[in-house]
Amino acid sequence: MFEKRPVIALDFHCKEEVEKFLAQFDSNEQLYIKIGMELFYQEGPSIVTYLKELGHSVFLDLKLHDIPNTVKSAMIGLAKMGVDMVNVHAAGGFEMMKQAIEGLEEGTPEGAKRPILIAVTQLTSTSEEDMHRDQLIQVPIENSVVHYARRAREAGLDGVVCSALEVAMIKRATDKNFICLTPGIRPKGAEVGDQKRVKTPSEARRIGSDYIVVGRPITLAEKPVDAYHEILKDWNYGN
Numbered sequence: 226m227f228e229k230r231p232v233i234a235l236d237f238h239c240k241e242e243v244e245k246f247l248a249q250f251d252s253n254e255q256l257y258i259k260i261g262m263e264l265f266y267q268e269g270p271s272i273v274t275y276l277k278e279l280g281h282s283v284f285l286d287l288k289l290h291d292i293p294n295t296v297k298s299a300m301i302g303l304a305k306m307g308v309d310m311v312n313v314h315a316a317g318g319f320e321m322m323k324q325a326i327e328g329l330e331e332g333t334p335e336g337a338k339r340p341i342l343i344a345v346t347q348l349t350s351t352s353e354e355d356m357h358r359d360q361l362i363q364v365p366i367e368n369s370v371v372h373y374a375r376r377a378r379e380a381g382l383d384g385v386v387c388s389a390l391e392v393a394m395i396k397r398a399t400d401k402n403f404i405c406l407t408p409g410i411r412p413k414g415a416e417v418g419d420q421k422r423v424k425t426p427s428e429a430r431r432i433g434s435d436y437i438v439v440g441r442p443i444t445l446a447e448k449p450v451d452a453y454h455e456i457l458k459d460w461n462y463g464n
């Protein structure tokens with residue numbers, strides 16, 4: 226399920242910063258925007274309505290991780306907001322993921338499309354050593370990621386969040402239509418920051434990522450619109 230547009234992570238504090246950022250783009254350019262907890266906890270559901278009314282697609286990245294009943298109830302509410310994609314942590318377990326899907330199905334208004342649901346496997350800021358030390362999971366990180374992907378698929382989810390490094394393995398272990406959304410994307414030579422498992426947009430494309438998520442290389446660029454278009458071009462192999 227290839228998405229031509231890189232998903233822009235708008236990790237801003239408030240709506241004013243979002244407005245300032247979007248004002249630099251041509252108003253006809255429909256973007257795929259990721260709202261994370263930083264922005265959502267400040268602005269609430271109205272930030273989703275605002276972006277949807279402008280015609281943008283919205284991935285609401287709240288990474289739910291709680292008991293199954295709580296996650297189901299939360300998902301009913303998120304589905305009503307009309308977002309295009311939401312996520313949970315696969316570490317919350319099989320039953321939690323199953324209930325998350327059920328909540329989304331229940332909350333999706335009639336005639337509307339159920340939001341895509343994906344599960345975070347191992348965060349792209351987690352290295353194999355971090356995982357061994359912090360989570361006491363003593364297997365190679367790829368095994369943990371593929372295991373979570375299999376469980377997410379069995380629970381009925383649409384895909385996973387992973388690093389581009391693991392996409393080929395996940396597709397082999399699940400199926401080629403199982404979505405792999407990959408953050409940890411950096412243009413050649415860009416600052417990596419806190420990301421540990423990174424690839425460039427064209428590398429991610431070659432490996433088979435369906436969506437890429439890019440934040441700071443665009444939002445902190447001197448010319449964000451140019452930075453976005455360069456990443457868009459690299460992701461689409463120069464087309």
Ligand SMILES: O=C(O)c1cc(=O)[nH]c(=O)n1[C@@H]1O[C@H](COP(=O)(O)O)[C@@H](O)[C@H]1O
Binds near residue numbers: 234261312345387420
């Ligand atoms: O779920 C996510 O979107 C996510 C998962 C993950 O494993 N790693 C990861 O970086 N993200 C998000 O992707 C974005 C990456 O931003 P940059 O590192 O600035 O490109 C951030 O908003 C993260 O919250």
